[in-house]
Amino acid sequence: MSLHTTSTTTAVPTPQFPSSTNVHHELLPSAARRALSLATNYAFDQAETDGHWCGEVHSNATITAEYVFLGQALGLDLACDRDALCRWFFSEQKEDGSWTIAPDYPGDVSTTTEVYLALKILNVSAEDPAMRRARDFVISVGGVAKVRVLTRIYLATFGLFPWNAVPQLPTELILMPAMAPINIYRLSSWARGTIVPLLIVCHHQPIYELPNGTSAENNFLDELWCDAFSKMAPYSLSLWDSWKTDGTAFAFTAIDKILYLLSGLRFFPLRSYARRQCVTWILEHQEESGDWAGVFPPLHVCLLALTLEGFDFKERPISRGLEAVGRFAWHDEGGKRIQASVSPVWDTVLMTVALCDAGLAKSDEHLTRAVGWIKSHQLLGIQGDWRIYNPRLQPGGFSFEYFNTWYPDVDDTAVAILAFVKRDPDSMGSRCVIRAAEWILGMQNLDGGWAAFDMNNDKLFLNKIPLSDMGNLCDPSTADVTGRILEAFGLMMKIARKEYAAQGLLKRMGSACERAITYLAAIQESTGAWYGRWGSNYVYGTSNTLGGLAYFSENDPSVQSLVLPAIQWLKSVQNTDGGWGEDLNTYKHPERAGCGVSTASQTAWGVMALLSQLPPTDEAINRGVRFLVSSQTNREKEGASWEERQYTGTGFPNHFYLGYAFYRHYFPMMALGRYVQATDRLAVENGQY
Numbered sequence: 154m155s156l157h158t159t160s161t162t163t164a165v166p167t168p169q170f171p172s173s174t175n176v177h178h179e180l181l182p183s184a185a186r187r188a189l190s191l192a193t194n195y196a197f198d199q200a201e202t203d204g205h206w207c208g209e210v211h212s213n214a215t216i217t218a219e220y221v222f223l224g225q226a227l228g229l230d231l232a233c234d235r236d237a238l239c240r241w242f243f244s245e246q247k248e249d250g251s252w253t254i255a256p257d258y259p260g261d262v263s264t265t266t267e268v269y270l271a272l273k274i275l276n277v278s279a280e281d282p283a284m285r286r287a288r289d290f291v292i293s294v295g296g297v298a299k300v301r302v303l304t305r306i307y308l309a310t311f312g313l314f315p316w317n318a319v320p321q322l323p324t325e326l327i328l329m330p331a332m333a334p335i336n337i338y339r340l341s342s343w344a345r346g347t348i349v350p351l352l353i354v355c356h357h358q359p360i361y362e363l364p365n366g367t368s369a370e371n372n373f374l375d376e377l378w379c380d381a382f383s384k385m386a387p388y389s390l391s392l393w394d395s396w397k398t399d400g401t402a403f404a405f406t407a408i409d410k411i412l413y414l415l416s417g418l419r420f421f422p423l424r425s426y427a428r429r430q431c432v433t434w435i436l437e438h439q440e441e442s443g444d445w446a447g448v449f450p451p452l453h454v455c456l457l458a459l460t461l462e463g464f465d466f467k468e469r470p471i472s473r474g475l476e477a478v479g480r481f482a483w484h485d486e487g488g489k490r491i492q493a494s495v496s497p498v499w500d501t502v503l504m505t506v507a508l509c510d511a512g513l514a515k516s517d518e519h520l521t522r523a524v525g526w527i528k529s530h531q532l533l534g535i536q537g538d539w540r541i542y543n544p545r546l547q548p549g550g551f552s553f554e555y556f557n558t559w560y561p562d563v564d565d566t567a568v569a570i571l572a573f574v575k576r577d578p579d580s581m582g583s584r585c586v587i588r589a590a591e592w593i594l595g596m597q598n599l600d601g602g603w604a605a606f607d608m609n610n611d612k613l614f615l616n617k618i619p620l621s622d623m624g625n626l627c628d629p630s631t632a633d634v635t636g637r638i639l640e641a642f643g644l645m646m647k648i649a650r651k652e653y654a655a656q657g658l659l660k661r662m663g664s665a666c667e668r669a670i671t672y673l674a675a676i677q678e679s680t681g682a683w684y685g686r687w688g689s690n691y692v693y694g695t696s697n698t699l700g701g702l703a704y705f706s707e708n709d710p711s712v713q714s715l716v717l718p719a720i721q722w723l724k725s726v727q728n729t730d731g732g733w734g735e736d737l738n739t740y741k742h743p744e745r746a747g748c749g750v751s752t753a754s755q756t757a758w759g760v761m762a763l764l765s766q767l768p769p770t771d772e773a774i775n776r777g778v779r780f781l782v783s784s785q786t787n788r789e790k791e792g793a794s795w796e797e798r799q800y801t802g803t804g805f806p807n808h809f810y811l812g813y814a815f816y817r818h819y820f821p822m823m824a825l826g827r828y829v830q831a832t833d834r835l836a837v838e839n840g841q842y
Contacts, residue, residue: 195792204522602630643704
């Protein structure tokens with residue numbers, strides 16, 4: 154098992170600036186350079202021995218709770234980790250007794266219920282004060298009956314929720330052809346990787362043992378029910394209510410009711426064949442390392458599915474899968490927890506961009522090793538679900554994780570291009586960069602935008618099925634990913650020469666960018682901002698979009714008409730301390746877009762967005778840079794970084810958020826580096842050098 158430790162940090166003196174806007178601007182570039190130097194040293198210290206970076210991916214306690222469920226279901230030894238797991242669980246509990254999906258976010262009934270069950274499995278008494286507070290919270294919000302569908306399924310596997318109170322998932326879904334309006338490939342990659350093994354789990358409807366025994370009506374969690382004698386809680390609107398409110402939801406609800414009457418097609422003649430097809434799919438999608446899609450939830454459910462289908466612990470799919478589980482663990486003085494995913498490629502490409510922006514020479518050994526590591530992770534094999542609807546496209550993408558050959562993502566691939574080309578413009582003609590660009594071009598959606606993992610995965614009616622209570626079964630185009638691709642392609646086209654890239658490729662990139670700009674124009678908010686799907690929220694989406702549009706706005710009035718209101722919006726939401734911040738609740742309350750406590754990563758996004766369009770002397774930029782310089786307070790060895798407890802990464806809006814450990818570092822590095830570069834260019838233009 155991989156164990157990671159975190160280091161103790163101490164305050165480092167950094168330049169402090171008065172709040173007055175009249176600070177002499179000549180002091181700021183020097184302070185930014187000092188902060189950038191400290192940040193660069195910190196980045197060097199955090200690198201792995203082979204030159205890559207991988208910080209902890211914080212999420213919520215459900216992932217670690219589900220690790221406990223997996224251990225209990227498969228009879229694994231949890232005793233050795235008990236104290237470390239409990240220590241971490243209790244450290245995450247809120248004052249009201251709940252566990253939540255992100256810091257400073259309201260308590261969540263599903264998360265609290267899962268953690269409560271995990272702690273009971275780990276032999277924590279229900280009379281423990283922390284457990285009593287958790288119980289009071291769950292009851293106060295409606296009890297176990299209010300948990301999400303996936304939590305229901307996990308509880309059902311232990312007899313804690315009736316299987317008949319779970320949506321029907323007929324295994325025959327695997328048999329639907331790719332051209333059918335509903336099939337597994339119409340689902341997003343993250344949904345697909347979990348739903349296919351769930352088809353097996355829901356067929357078997359297992360009841361695993363708990364400390365009090367095995368029972369289809371187990372009372373192990375009855376204290377969390379408002380009415381433990383009535384557990385058939387509905388998971389969707391009634392047929393009548395759905396008919397009145399949403400025709401699509403009504404149709405799916407009706408189908409679910411019919412499937413329930415038919416016992417979920419459990420005795421359908423093709424059931425055995427469908428199960429075999431599910432198992433084949435699961436085995437085919439397992440990595441050599443044992444992972445599935447590089448994330449924990451599919452790994453968890455795939456292990457359950459295969460063992461239910463008779464696979465033994467000694468067989469390679471199970472033994473490799475169990476080995477993979479350990480690689481998601483993070484263990485330090487705070488205890489043990491399980492990450493939803495690991496982010497080595499993402500962290501490394503972004504840190505490489507940051508080091509390039511900081512002005513490192515391309516011959517620097519840290520950059521050389523990082524770029525070599527990134528290149529070794531380009532995916533050029535035959536795997537990839539993206540091929541289902543794009544069979545002629547040649548591979549060339551990069552995935553987020555160490556082991557994930559089936560699901561490269563467009564965003565990682567775009568940042569990899571930026572890392573290569575920023576370090577060495579000559580790399581534009583390299584096979585690596587050209588294949589990455591070709592792959593991205595082939596993944597453009599019909600609406601002109603790009604999604605994360607799939608092409609034209611935008612059948613949003615699928616979010617109406619009863620299973621989809623989180624509304625994230627699809628992977629449509631987003632402004633933040635599209636903006637990043639505009640930035641990568643814009644940089645390539647800006648420095649292009651005949652010897653670097655084929656003119657045909659450049660022409661295709663230009664055409665793709667025109668379509669992308671049309672898409673961005675169509676989805677711009679009335680405020681001038683853009684929604685951020687993968688980062689919080691409008692500050693992120695607007696920053697990525699402006700960074701991309703910067704390469705196309707100089708002589709194009711239509712692009713300038715998009716840029717100007719976005720700049721005005723960003724300036725209007727800048728905090729009085731000079732920073733930017735945006736709470737996660739803006740996903741529920743978009744009227745609060747751009748509102749929140751200033752953070753290092755979000756301030757960096759704001760600064761970079763403005764720097765892409767305005768001179769470095771702009772007062773909003775200066776205020777943002779002052780915030781970054783004065784808030785760099787974490788000292789470690791010869792370097793320094795920033796504090797950031799808030800989560801600014803987004804998994805599923807309103808339901809699952811992420812706190813990337815290095816967001817607080819490489820984004821401020823980029824912002825400071827670009828600011829220093831811009832001030833140097835301005836000095837040259839003014840004859841000061």
